[in-house]
Amino acid sequence: MIVNQFLILAAALFALGVYGLLVRRNIVLILLSVELMLNAVNINLVAFEAMLNTTEALGQVFAIFVITVAAAEVGIGLAIVLMIFRNRRSANVDELNLMRW
Amino acid sequence: MTFVDWISEPVNWAFLVIGLAVLVSAFRVVTSRNVVHAALFLVGALGGSAGLFLLLSAEFVAWVLVLVYIGAVIVLFLFGIMITRAPTGLDEGLDSEQKVWPAALSLAVFVTLAWGSIEAFGTNPVATTGTPTVTEILGESLLGRFVIPFEIVGFVLLAALIGGITIARRDLTPVEEEERITA
Numbered sequence: 238m239i240v241n242q243f244l245i246l247a248a249a250l251f252a253l254g255v256y257g258l259l260v261r262r263n264i265v266l267i268l269l270s271v272e273l274m275l276n277a278v279n280i281n282l283v284a285f286e287a288m289l290n291t292t293e294a295l296g297q298v299f300a301i302f303v304i305t306v307a308a309a310e311v312g313i314g315l316a317i318v319l320m321i322f323r324n325r326r327s328a329n330v331d332e333l334n335l336m337r338w
Numbered sequence: 339m340t341f342v343d344w345i346s347e348p349v350n351w352a353f354l355v356i357g358l359a360v361l362v363s364a365f366r367v368v369t370s371r372n373v374v375h376a377a378l379f380l381v382g383a384l385g386g387s388a389g390l391f392l393l394l395s396a397e398f399v400a401w402v403l404v405l406v407y408i409g410a411v412i413v414l415f416l417f418g419i420m421i422t423r424a425p426t427g428l429d430e431g432l433d434s435e436q437k438v439w440p441a442a443l444s445l446a447v448f449v450t451l452a453w454g455s456i457e458a459f460g461t462n463p464v465a466t467t468g469t470p471t472v473t474e475i476l477g478e479s480l481l482g483r484f485v486i487p488f489e490i491v492g493f494v495l496l497a498a499l500i501g502g503i504t505i506a507r508r509d510l511t512p513v514e515e516e517e518r519i520t521a
Contacts, residue, residue: 238349238464239339241455243390246357248451250364250383252444257368259440260433265418266373269380272411273364276387279403287394287464293479294471297399301480304399304406305491309498311411315418316502323508328422331434 243284250277262329264318268311275307339461353393360386371432377415381408397470 250273257270279300286296322328344350363382370376384407391400434440480488510518 238347238353238393239344239459240462240464241459242350242353242357243394243464244455244459245452246360246390248448248455249361251451252448253361253364253368255447256440256444259443260368260437262434263373263422263432265415265422266376266432268418269367269376269415272380272407273367273383276384276407279399280387280390283391283394283396283399284464286396288459288462290465292475293483294476295479297396297471297476298479298484300396300399301402301476302487302491304402305495308406308411309495311414312502313498313505315414316506318418319421319506322422329431 240284240288243280247277247280247284250274250280262331264321264328264330265315267330268314268318272307272311275303279303349393353390356386356389356393360390373419373432374416377412377419380415381412384408384412394464395470398473398476 254270254272254274254277257273258267261267261270282296282300282303284296286294286300289296318328321333325333327333360383363379363386366379367376367383370379384403388400388403388408391397391403
């Protein structure tokens with residue numbers, strides 16, 4: 238195995254996440270795309286760890302940190318989505334134009 | 339290293355199968371017309387990533403990914419979908435009409451990242467020995483050199499979840515408040 242096969246796969250995952258982030262209108266689906274991008278970063282971190290073989294498993298430690306922060310992000314993100322939906326009866330980003338000039 | 343050398347390693351066959359599954363699932367996540375299907379395809383993409391972590395001998399991270407993401411985060415997502423969208427069937431208005439520019443931008447992102455990594459790493463091999471990383475090393479690292487970031491990230495998670503509950507809970511109306519006090 239070479240390290241580049243993992244890096245290119247992660248790049249493709251990240252690009253798909255970017256596409257979803259820009260194209261989707263529903264907030265929950267945008268959050269799903271963000272998860273795809275975070276997961277691509279995790280693949281990179283673990284692949285670099287496997288390439289460098291650090292004595293402290295640094296890449297895996299950082300992957301665990303990324304997973305934790307992603308879990309926090311989903312928790313608070315969905316709470317905000319819930320609140321927006323309760324107030325506006327819609328979860329589409331292009332209909333939330335209250336603060337648009 | 340030629341492609342024939344690369345494909346003759348059995349582990350690369352496993353990589354091809356898992357990688358293809360991950361890519362197809364990820365593609366369906368961003369294109370599916372059904373919200374629930376999109377969330378379920380994310381399970382496929384994340385499960386495939388866990389398989390890649392196993393190939394890279396990162397067993398602990400792989401199972402953490404399965405437990406935290408597939409076990410908890412996806413359930414949260416499905417919950418969010420159910421709450422915000424009562425009819426969970428097909429929906430035509432799910433995507434924006436403009437798709438060409440996002441597709442071009444994501445292609446540009448992919449080409450840049452792939453070109454950069456090819457330039458930088460060429461055919462550098464992954465130096466795994468085939469044996470899984472001992473979890474003890476990970477634990478000593480987390481509670482040794484990285485104990486402060488570890489505590490901080492734990493605190494961030496706690497604060498975010500308390501904040502999420504505070505944001506999402508429904509405040510009682512004045513009438514309900516009255517009833518609660520008298521009850």
